[in-house]
Amino acid sequence: MAADRFRLLPTEQPNPASRGLDRRPLKDLVAVICREDLVVPRAVAAEAPRIAKAAEFAAAALAAGGRIVFVGAGTSGRLGVLEAAEIPPTFGTSPSRVKAIMAGGRRAVFKSKEGAEDDAPEGARRVRQEARRGDLVVGIAASGVTPFVRGALAQARRLGCKTAFITANNRALANIADVVIAPRTGPEVLAGSTRLKSGTAAKLVLNALTTAAMSRLNKVYDNWMVDLKPTNKKLVARAVRVIAHLGGVGPKDAEGLFTASGRHVKTAVLMARRKLDRPAARRRLKAKGGSLRRALEER
Numbered sequence: 001m002a003a004d005r006f007r008l009l010p011t012e013q014p015n016p017a018s019r020g021l022d023r024r025p026l027k028d029l030v031a032v033i034c035r036e037d038l039v040v041p042r043a044v045a046a047e048a049p050r051i052a053k054a055a056e057f058a059a060a061a062l063a064a065g066g067r068i069v070f071v072g073a074g075t076s077g078r079l080g081v082l083e084a085a086e087i088p089p090t091f092g093t094s095p096s097r098v099k100a101i102m103a104g105g106r107r108a109v110f111k112s113k114e115g116a117e118d119d120a121p122e123g124a125r126r127v128r129q130e131a132r133r134g135d136l137v138v139g140i141a142a143s144g145v146t147p148f149v150r151g152a153l154a155q156a157r158r159l160g161c162k163t164a165f166i167t168a169n170n171r172a173l174a175n176i177a178d179v180v181i182a183p184r185t186g187p188e189v190l191a192g193s194t195r196l197k198s199g200t201a202a203k204l205v206l207n208a209l210t211t212a213a214m215s216r217l218n219k220v221y222d223n224w225m226v227d228l229k230p231t232n233k234k235l236v237a238r239a240v241r242v243i244a245h246l247g248g249v250g251p252k253d254a255e256g257l258f259t260a261s262g263r264h265v266k267t268a269v270l271m272a273r274r275k276l277d278r279p280a281a282r283r284r285l286k287a288k289g290g291s292l293r294r295a296l297e298e299r
Contacts, residue, residue: 010169011143011194015187033196036189040197043183044204051208053179054138054164058213061136061162062097068210069131069161071152072140073103073117075195076166076202080140081109083206089235091219092227101126103148120151127152133160138209139177140202142194144169153177166205168198181205218291221246226265226292230258239265246292247272266292 006012018032044051058068068087070080077100084100087093103123104113116122131137137156141149144167153176156163165177168185183205185197214220219227224246230236236258244254246269253272261268261278270281273296281295288294 006143006145009143009145010171010186011188011198012192013187014191015189018189021189033189036186036197037200040183040185040200040204043185044201044208047181047183047205048208050179050181051205052212054136054181055209055212055216057136057162057164057178058138058209059216061134062093062213062217064134066134066136067097067099067131068213069099069101069127069135069137069156070140070206071101071123071127071137071149073108073146073148074112075199076140076142076146076149077102077104078109079199079202079206080138082203083210087210087214089229089231090225091214091217092229093214093219099130101130101152103146117146117148120147120154123148123151124155127155127159127161131156131159131161135159135161137161137163139163139165140167140206141165142168142198142202144172144182150176164209166202168194168201218289218293221266221269221292226269227290228265230263230265236263239263243268243272266290266295270295 017036021029061068070084072080081100081102084098087098088095102108104116108116127137137153139149139153153163153165163177165180167182170182170184172180172182174180183201185201188194188196190196224242226242228235228239230239240254240258242265243257244251247254247257249272257268257272261271266285267278267281269292270276270284271278284295284298
């Protein structure tokens with residue numbers, strides 16, 4: 001009976017466009033995959049209102065001192081881990097504020113642990129460990145039926161968390177989360193292989209969700225990342241370029257401001273534009289809630 005139930009899932013359907021895949025020349029095979037991938041951005045764009053709602057929840061949770069917790073299994077879980085790992089250096093957010101729960105634990109990030117996704121009680125237990133009232137818990141499950149993720153979301157709601165669910169199954173229960181984001185990507189080129197279109201769609205949703213949320217938390221000025229953590233040479237060079245561009249100064253002056261500001265981009269830009277010293281720039285930023293835009297507009 002379980003096999004019959006899974007057979008009906010949108011992600012398990014065969015794709016007519018990829019029939020005879022094993023007999024096609026590699027050039028044609030790749031072309032089919034690429035054509036099918038073109039479906040993904042349009043499907044994600046159709047979910048924009050729901051992605052925006054989830055971004056609103058994320059921004060509100062972080063602004064109130066809460067956290068974002070991503071939960072998933074397999075490819076979906078690894079996408080959550082990736083998002084949690086990339087937000088801190090990109091937006092200067094503490095790693096303790098953005099977490100990821102992976103079915104099977106840390107080892108499953110690198111090596112599949114089959115069966116871990118079927119453990120709903122374990123998903124609930126992990127959420128009890130990592131989440132609290134006021135957090136946003138984001139479940140990611142291409143099929144829409146992964147017990148680990150469903151158990152986690154149910155527990156999150158009992159805790160008083162906001163919840164979002166990212167899936168490729170548009171038939172997923174609407175009441176599984178406060179907002180359900182379900183891009184209609186259609187059957188995979190390789191039936192059931194949700195690391196393909198479904199995984200790409202989930203990544204695009206996460207990109208939009210977190211970037212939109214961070215823009216509302218004063219982590220973005222115009223279209224520049226002004227709260228990045230300059231932890232390597234590439235990021236230091238990027239920070240200096242941002243200071244030069246937004247501060248209206250040359251590269252050498254930007255380097256000097258980067259150092260004088262304590263390696264803090266927003267402080268350096270404010271020092272350049274308003275001719276302030278570091279303590280005065282920091283005070284103004286703090287008074288404006290960390291918003292570079294509002295700090296610059298003040299006269």
